[in-house]
Structures are given as C-alpha cells and as structure tokens.
Amino acid sequence: MSDVRPYDALLLLSFGGPEGPDDVMPFLENVTRGRGIPRQRLEEVAEHYLHFGGRSPINDQNRALLAALGAELRSRGLDVPLVWGNRNWAPYLTDALREVHEGGARRVLAVLTSAYSSYSSCRQYREDLARSVAELAAEGRALAVDKLRHYFNHPAFVDTNARAVLAALEGLDEGVRASARLVFVTHSVPDAMNDVSGPEGGAYVRQHLDVAAAVAARVAESTGREHAWDLVYCSRSGPPSQPWLEPDVNDHLRELAGQGAAAVVLAPVGFVSDHMEVVFDLDTEALETAAELGLPCARAATVGTDAHFVAGLVDLVEERAALARGGSPAKPAAGSLGPSHEVCPVGCCRNLRADLPAATGADYVPPTVVPPTGQGGGA
Numbered sequence: 001m002s003d004v005r006p007y008d009a010l011l012l013l014s015f016g017g018p019e020g021p022d023d024v025m026p027f028l029e030n031v032t033r034g035r036g037i038p039r040q041r042l043e044e045v046a047e048h049y050l051h052f053g054g055r056s057p058i059n060d061q062n063r064a065l066l067a068a069l070g071a072e073l074r075s076r077g078l079d080v081p082l083v084w085g086n087r088n089w090a091p092y093l094t095d096a097l098r099e100v101h102e103g104g105a106r107r108v109l110a111v112l113t114s115a116y117s118s119y120s121s122c123r124q125y126r127e128d129l130a131r132s133v134a135e136l137a138a139e140g141r142a143l144a145v146d147k148l149r150h151y152f153n154h155p156a157f158v159d160t161n162a163r164a165v166l167a168a169l170e171g172l173d174e175g176v177r178a179s180a181r182l183v184f185v186t187h188s189v190p191d192a193m194n195d196v197s198g199p200e201g202g203a204y205v206r207q208h209l210d211v212a213a214a215v216a217a218r219v220a221e222s223t224g225r226e227h228a229w230d231l232v233y234c235s236r237s238g239p240p241s242q243p244w245l246e247p248d249v250n251d252h253l254r255e256l257a258g259q260g261a262a263a264v265v266l267a268p269v270g271f272v273s274d275h276m277e278v279v280f281d282l283d284t285e286a287l288e289t290a291a292e293l294g295l296p297c298a299r300a301a302t303v304g305t306d307a308h309f310v311a312g313l314v315d316l317v318e319e320r321a322a323l324a325r326g327g328s329p330a331k332p333a334a335g336s337l338g339p340s341h342e343v344c345p346v347g348c349c350r351n352l353r354a355d356l357p358a359a360t361g362a363d364y365v366p367p368t369v370v371p372p373t374g375q376g377g378g379a
C-alpha cells in the first residue's frame with residue numbers, strides 16, 4: 001500500500017534560472033553573491049543565457065517534472081501536496097514552504113534536482129532549507145524538513161541513463177557505433193570542494209565514477225561490446241589560479257580525436273535535466289568542438305521526466321517515509337557504493353567559507369518558533 005506518512009507535503013527543490021533577458025544579471029548576482037567569481041566569467045555566462053533569449057530551460061524542465069511527479073503520485077493513490085521552490089530564482093524556496101504551511105503541512109520531504117554529494121549539489125541546498133525554515137519560524141510557522149538519500153546510484157537513475165546512452169549510440173552511423181567511446185560529463189567543481197565532499201571526502205568524483213562504470217556495464221550487457229569510457233567536466237568557473245576538476249570536455253574531445261577515436265557519445269550523467277550547462281556547454285560548445293575535429297558525436301538525453309526515473313523518485317519518497325515511520329524498507333542501489341545516507345553526518349560536504357546551519361544533518365538544531373503575534377494571551 002502506498003503511503004507517505006508522516007510527511008504531509010513534498011517539495012521539489014531546485015536551482016532556478018532566468019525566464020527572460022531582464023532576469024539574467026539579477027539571477028547571476030543571486031548565484032554568485034560572495035563567491036569571488038571574476039566579472040569576465042559572469043559576462044560570459046550572461047552571454048550563454050542571452051544566446052537563448054535570456055531564458056534558462058531549467059524552469060520549464062522543473063514544471064514538467066512537477067507535473068510528472070504529481071501524475072505518478074496520483075496513480076499510486078497519494079494525494080499529498082507537492083510544491084516547487086528554488087534557491088536562486090522564483091518561485092523561491094521560502095515562499096513554497098510558506099504555501100504548504102498555510103495549507104496545513106508541518107512535515108515536508110524535499111526532493112532535490114541534484115543527485116550527488118558536494119557543497120554545491122547538496123549542502124548549499126541544506127543551508128538554504130535551514131535559512132528558509134528559520135525565516136518561517138520567525139513568522140511563527142513551524143516546519144520540519146527531511147530529504148531523500150542521494151539518488152545517483154538508485155537503479156532507476158542508472159538504468160534511465162544507460163537507456164539514454166544506448167539510444168545515442170543508435171544515433172551514430174553503424175560504421176563507428178561499435179567503437180564509439182562513452183564520455184560521461186558532469187559539472188566541474190573546485191578540487192577543494194571535491195576533497196571535502198561526502199562524509200569522508202572525494203565523494204563527488206567517486207559517485208560519478210560509480211555511476212559511469214554502472215552505466216557502461218549496462219550498455220556493454222545490452223550491446224555485447226565494451227565501450228571505453230571517461231569522466232570529464234564542463235562549466236568550469238572561478239579564477240584561473242584555483243584548480244577545478246579536469247579534463248574539460250572540449251580538451252578531452254581534442255585528445256580523443258588526436259588518438260584517432262571513431263566516435264563519441266556525450267552522456268551528461270551529472271545533470272538531471274537539460275540545464276543551461278547541457279544546452280550551451282554541451283549542445284552548443286562541445287558539439288561544435290567535435291564538429292571542428294570531424295569527430296562524430298551524439299549527446300545522450302538527461303533523465304528529465306522519463307517515466308522510469310520519475311517512478312524511481314516516488315519509490316524513494318515512499319522509502320524515506322517508511323524509514324521515518326521506523327520501518328526498514330529495501331534500499332536498492334546500483335554500482336558498488338551502496339545506498340547513501342538520508343541524514344547527512346556532521347561535517348558532510350563542508351562549507352569552506354563559513355559554518356552555517358544546514359537542515360537534514362545529524363547536528364542540525366531546528367529554530368525556536370516565535371509565537372505568532374496576536375496570540376498567547378496578549379503577553
């Protein structure tokens with residue numbers, strides 16, 4: 001029987017993106033406040049957005065995911081309220097949480113549009129959750145928030161990515177298909193951020209390597225052929241003096257072409273939908289690099305609103321709810337790392353700039369809720 005108790009609302013928590021040219025600079029300022037991103041990089045990234053009319057694809061992707069999640073929930077007889085809130089652009093997280101609180105919710109389960117550990121992909125969302133919960137507490141609204149475990153190695157995420165790679169291989173000419181290389185791509189982060197990611201450090205890269213290996217193994221099972229693969233990075237930012245994860249996808253394509261590679265599938269396993277990084281850094285820039293090199297290249301789809309992936313997210317919601325009720329549900333995991341934690345251990349994905357409260361952590365202390373004015377006997 002389907003059940004999400006004790007949760008009385010679900011939150012789709014995402015990054016946010018601009019919806020038109022006038023939004024671009026204010027959005028970039030929201031994202032980069034206090035982060036020391038060089039002005040030149042910001043202007044460059046603004047150009048990427050303006051190239052697409054100042055509109056990021058991410059919000060429409062989230063609207064579609066919200067609809068797909070809602071349909072899957074209803075098909076299981078779950079009529080729990082579902083809201084969407086972002087860290088960096090409207091609809092904002094605090095407003096989304098206030099909305100479900102007004103509807104009567106007191107215990108919310110968050111589904112992040114980010115599958116991996118790291119400060120940028122996990123703890124920063126947890127800090128924002130803690131800040132929003134504190135803002136609402138100051139308004140007299142009590143809300144408790146939990147999150148799903150990291151789903152990078154959930155079988156539905158891995159299988160959906162594997163099917164996408166198989167479909168991309170089908171799109172290559174038969175003559176080069178069998179020897180095509182798989183190039184798994186994710187967002188670069190500073191080396192220092194990877195070094196402190198997860199409870200023991202290095203989780204960001206380790207998790208991606210695990211997914212890449214698991215996807216490559218499923219592809220090999222299906223085609224009967226081993227395809228050589230690598231994990232590479234896109235969207236490097238920060239000052240040039242700061243080391244970030246490498247190689248860059250464009251450099252890697254040049255390297256492969258130099259080695260005489262026949263063809264490539266680009267598999268953006270680091271992204272859950274076609275973000276700006278995918279439509280610009282991969283579909284625009286990397287595909288152009290490949291074309292210049294004469295290297296046949298097909299981009300695999302992101303999981304997006306794939307029905308199997310969406311069902312997997314709802315399975316994870318039911319799993320998390322069962323745990324919260326004190327049960328011991330099965331926790332399926334592909335790859336070799338095993339299922340990840342749902343309550344982040346102390347120091348997990350440490351913030352290297354400041355020590356801020358982060359929700360859904362073992363050391364998180366919920367804020368005191370201010371009694372609403374006009375109540376409490378006029379004290």
Ligand SMILES: CC1=C(CCC(=O)O)c2cc3nc(cc4[nH]c(cc5[nH]c(cc1n2)c(C)c5CCC(=O)O)c(CCC(=O)O)c4C)C(CCC(=O)O)=C3C
Nearest residue numbers: 015017031035037045056058114120121187189237275276
């Ligand atoms: C790991 C990771 C994810 C994946 C996890 C997740 O999905 O959250 C992610 C997602 C995203 N990043 C995005 C956009 C941006 N990220 C930036 C900057 C940065 N990202 C970083 C890391 C990540 N970012 C880092 C270490 C920085 C440097 C500044 C800092 O330390 O924070 C900048 C500033 C300009 C620049 O520096 O490039 C922008 C505009 C969008 C929206 C895209 C759209 O509009 O479709 C999404 C989904």
Ligand SMILES: [Fe+2]
Nearest residue numbers: 120187235277
């Ligand atoms: Fe980013």
